[in-house]
Amino acid sequence: MSVTWSHTRALDAYIRDCRAEFEEKLATLVEIPTVSMDPERKPEIRKGADTAVDLLREFGATAASIPTKGNPVVVGKLTTDPRNPTLVIYNHLDVQPAEPAEWGRDPFVFGRDGDRYLGRGATDDKGPALTALFAARFAAENGIGLNYHFLWELEEEIGSPNFESFLKGYRKNIRARSILVSDTIWIARGKPAIPYGLRGMQPAMLVLETGTRDAHSGLVGGAARNPVAELAKLISECFDARTGRVRIPGFYDDVARPTAKEIRNFLSSGFQVARFREAHGLKKLRTLDRKKLLQSIWTEPTFELHGITGGYSGPGVKTVVPPSAEAKVSMRLVPNQRPARMFRLLKSFVHEKNPDVRVKLQAGIEPYLGNFTGPYPDAARTAVKFGFDRTPAFVREGGSIGAVVTMRKLLGVPITFIGLSLPEHGYHAPNEYFDWGQASGGMRTFARYFSEISGI
Amino acid sequence: MSVTWSHTRALDAYIRDCRAEFEEKLATLVEIPTVSMDPERKPEIRKGADTAVDLLREFGATAASIPTKGNPVVVGKLTTDPRNPTLVIYNHLDVQPAEPAEWGRDPFVFGRDGDRYLGRGATDDKGPALTALFAARFAAENGIGLNYHFLWELEEEIGSPNFESFLKGYRKNIRARSILVSDTIWIARGKPAIPYGLRGMQPAMLVLETGTRDAHSGLVGGAARNPVAELAKLISECFDARTGRVRIPGFYDDVARPTAKEIRNFLSSGFQVARFREAHGLKKLRTLDRKKLLQSIWTEPTFELHGITGGYSGPGVKTVVPPSAEAKVSMRLVPNQRPARMFRLLKSFVHEKNPDVRVKLQAGIEPYLGNFTGPYPDAARTAVKFGFDRTPAFVREGGSIGAVVTMRKLLGVPITFIGLSLPEHGYHAPNEYFDWGQASGGMRTFARYFSEISGI
Numbered sequence: 001m002s003v004t005w006s007h008t009r010a011l012d013a014y015i016r017d018c019r020a021e022f023e024e025k026l027a028t029l030v031e032i033p034t035v036s037m038d039p040e041r042k043p044e045i046r047k048g049a050d051t052a053v054d055l056l057r058e059f060g061a062t063a064a065s066i067p068t069k070g071n072p073v074v075v076g077k078l079t080t081d082p083r084n085p086t087l088v089i090y091n092h093l094d095v096q097p098a099e100p101a102e103w104g105r106d107p108f109v110f111g112r113d114g115d116r117y118l119g120r121g122a123t124d125d126k127g128p129a130l131t132a133l134f135a136a137r138f139a140a141e142n143g144i145g146l147n148y149h150f151l152w153e154l155e156e157e158i159g160s161p162n163f164e165s166f167l168k169g170y171r172k173n174i175r176a177r178s179i180l181v182s183d184t185i186w187i188a189r190g191k192p193a194i195p196y197g198l199r200g201m202q203p204a205m206l207v208l209e210t211g212t213r214d215a216h217s218g219l220v221g222g223a224a225r226n227p228v229a230e231l232a233k234l235i236s237e238c239f240d241a242r243t244g245r246v247r248i249p250g251f252y253d254d255v256a257r258p259t260a261k262e263i264r265n266f267l268s269s270g271f272q273v274a275r276f277r278e279a280h281g282l283k284k285l286r287t288l289d290r291k292k293l294l295q296s297i298w299t300e301p302t303f304e305l306h307g308i309t310g311g312y313s314g315p316g317v318k319t320v321v322p323p324s325a326e327a328k329v330s331m332r333l334v335p336n337q338r339p340a341r342m343f344r345l346l347k348s349f350v351h352e353k354n355p356d357v358r359v360k361l362q363a364g365i366e367p368y369l370g371n372f373t374g375p376y377p378d379a380a381r382t383a384v385k386f387g388f389d390r391t392p393a394f395v396r397e398g399g400s401i402g403a404v405v406t407m408r409k410l411l412g413v414p415i416t417f418i419g420l421s422l423p424e425h426g427y428h429a430p431n432e433y434f435d436w437g438q439a440s441g442g443m444r445t446f447a448r449y450f451s452e453i454s455g456i
Numbered sequence: 457m458s459v460t461w462s463h464t465r466a467l468d469a470y471i472r473d474c475r476a477e478f479e480e481k482l483a484t485l486v487e488i489p490t491v492s493m494d495p496e497r498k499p500e501i502r503k504g505a506d507t508a509v510d511l512l513r514e515f516g517a518t519a520a521s522i523p524t525k526g527n528p529v530v531v532g533k534l535t536t537d538p539r540n541p542t543l544v545i546y547n548h549l550d551v552q553p554a555e556p557a558e559w560g561r562d563p564f565v566f567g568r569d570g571d572r573y574l575g576r577g578a579t580d581d582k583g584p585a586l587t588a589l590f591a592a593r594f595a596a597e598n599g600i601g602l603n604y605h606f607l608w609e610l611e612e613e614i615g616s617p618n619f620e621s622f623l624k625g626y627r628k629n630i631r632a633r634s635i636l637v638s639d640t641i642w643i644a645r646g647k648p649a650i651p652y653g654l655r656g657m658q659p660a661m662l663v664l665e666t667g668t669r670d671a672h673s674g675l676v677g678g679a680a681r682n683p684v685a686e687l688a689k690l691i692s693e694c695f696d697a698r699t700g701r702v703r704i705p706g707f708y709d710d711v712a713r714p715t716a717k718e719i720r721n722f723l724s725s726g727f728q729v730a731r732f733r734e735a736h737g738l739k740k741l742r743t744l745d746r747k748k749l750l751q752s753i754w755t756e757p758t759f760e761l762h763g764i765t766g767g768y769s770g771p772g773v774k775t776v777v778p779p780s781a782e783a784k785v786s787m788r789l790v791p792n793q794r795p796a797r798m799f800r801l802l803k804s805f806v807h808e809k810n811p812d813v814r815v816k817l818q819a820g821i822e823p824y825l826g827n828f829t830g831p832y833p834d835a836a837r838t839a840v841k842f843g844f845d846r847t848p849a850f851v852r853e854g855g856s857i858g859a860v861v862t863m864r865k866l867l868g869v870p871i872t873f874i875g876l877s878l879p880e881h882g883y884h885a886p887n888e889y890f891d892w893g894q895a896s897g898g899m900r901t902f903a904r905y906f907s908e909i910s911g912i
Contacts (some may be wrong), residue, residue, distance in 0.1 A: 037770070037771060037774060038770070038771060096774065204773070205773060209739065211736070211739055211740070212738075213558070213882075213885050213886055214886065215736045215737065215884075216883045216884040217762070217788065218788060219853075219855055219879070220732075220738060220753060221753065222700055222742075222758045223742055223752045224736070226760060226761060228761050228764065229692075229695070229697035229760070229761040230697040232687075232688035232691045232692055232761060233688075233691075235688045236689040236693075237692075239685070241686040242681075242686065242689065242810075244678055276676075276679075280667070280671045280676050281668035281669045283665065284667070284812065285681065286678075286679055297675065297676060300678050302673070302677040304685070304775065305688060306775060306777075307767020307768040307778065308684065308688070308767060309767075311761065311763020311764060311784070312762045313763050315494060316494075316614065316784075316818070317659035319659065319762060319884070321760065321762075323739075328768055328772075328773045329773070330673065330775050332674060354698075397675075398678065399675055423675070427672045427675060428671075428672040428775070429670045429671060429672065429776075430670065
């Protein structure tokens, strides 16, 4: 099989030799708390961008940090020959928030535990970004005829609110023949997946204010409106938390069903309910039926409540009627649902059910559906098989990457997803990690992929 | 009118002379953070009890701190002549939690702003406790034929879980002819109220665990159960947050309706909806109808949600599916509802609607209904009229005092409520305060009350 590829021996030596360097660079990136959701982390975002520019330059690229109305986008061009085709490689360097108490350690101190690399952002998405960069350096130094244009975003975790305006201004600098995105998750260790579809998302905050300060539930209870309880009622009107069924009129109107072929691919992907539960720490599920479950996370929309703030949260029961409350919700969307329309549906439903509730819009993300056949999927299959000695499954993924839809719209070239994260790596969860097995296999995969597509 | 009472001149001089001493003692008590709900405040509770014992002794009483399985009860006997009748005076020295961020100052640093005394516990219930003690010292020194037996509890704010076992052991030391409770609130400044009924209460915590750690709503959303949303749904099944109507079967079965005479008293109490809203900082109410509103807070039971913890509570929308959630709820109860029965009803309702939810019992409080006619109410009316030059209204109160029901059961003597707090004093709310107008009028009222009942 792949052993006939001419770069195999050199690549394996390169990977062996670069491990310490990879770990050092990953540590540097992980220890910059680039939490895009936290307005107080702006200095860390700037530091992360500056560090990334230095890193790209160290690897032979020309690089810059391009300002936007929000966080900058880091760009880097690694050119082998202007006549070669260019691949855009998209990753993001911003991370989810992380609570030291939940981690039992500082999430922004890099940790090494055998082959594991611990820290917020290690797998989402700093490790994969770095893996692609290391593979590109190898490819550039070993005569593979491809140029690389890195786009490293710093607002992915907040829905990429400024990526479109960035790309509108910047696209004149890009001559892409295709795009590689490395920010997705396998079915399991040893079960690689190449997604060709993503869910979209529309988050929102529902805010209700009925007073100016905590009141005593003995003195006012019965007469005072209770904003936490009213939001609880409203959420229950939006969807049935037991079944997941959304009750907002029109919510399912635009949902495109997956094809029978897609369902067959899902079922033969190696997905196991027990491993899924274990990987995500789920004790209870809405269904244990494998087919239903796969559709519920990959091809069906959701309504989710992430938290209600405003009430008493200390020990015991403090019998207050709080003055205000905020529900943090989101809808995951599937083709052909549009975030803007879903937000309008939510807003008018809320207005009808409880006109005092304000609905605050957050940046939405369009769902994405690409191809799982053709030269790029074929190259990806060959590359993953070479890198990990396993044939990948073509599936959809339930997460959302805002920049993907923007890149399709503005660059108009094929997009391939080759992710390296595993379910147990803890995307968005405490004790996130990446590992050398996925990094080294990832370098093999990417180098081979670059070689395969250089001839397309 | 009252000017004919022989102690008037001496009392007014006493009150004038003792103001600095009153403020100093109140400062000492307020600056001990006796938060009974917080398990980490046990040392402060002990310090509060020891300080109270010293204070009672300084005022001429014999005093002790009586241990219970929880916090101690401070007792003090101020004896004028063993042949005189004894009045039990109940107050509590524990306080509600207080968040410095909400206060804009340290809640446990005593503040004086003109006639106002700021700090957690100033009006609930350290100020009234001290006012009664100052009045008792005057009465004892001025020949009023009454003995005093102070009971100062340190678990009132958590439902008095150990007061009954304390009183069972201690009651052999008490020869009470009647009881005075000073822990209630007026209709408004200048509108004194003497309550003869209190609502009871049954708090509970509803706990649901569906996972072991935060999961990513893109990766698991649709399949994973959402504990915050399921509790929101469950709460909405328990009651309608818009109307307040409770949906738990049997909830209203035992409710005793107020008499027509009671309603007439309520309506002539001087209660004004606008002042009620202002005093408690309520922008929105379930009803603006005065009669309905009075019944909703004084004679009708409630279901209340104080907060749901477990979800994301930081800035923005973090799209997690949390692993567990806890809803803090309580039911305010009216005669003849029983906390134990109401808890059983709640528990079986929850079990039927969502069997995975655990219902954690908290200490309940029985509702109370006494008399508003007879010699003690008459004495209270005379005393308040003397102390504040206003005729008090006989009303019920929506709050709950656990010790009251216990004292009625175990001591079996009449109980009178003469409170000194005003709605704007901020019971359980940020920036709680007491004031010299209520303290000085309270001393006049109590001294006269002691004189009136010494002859009953």
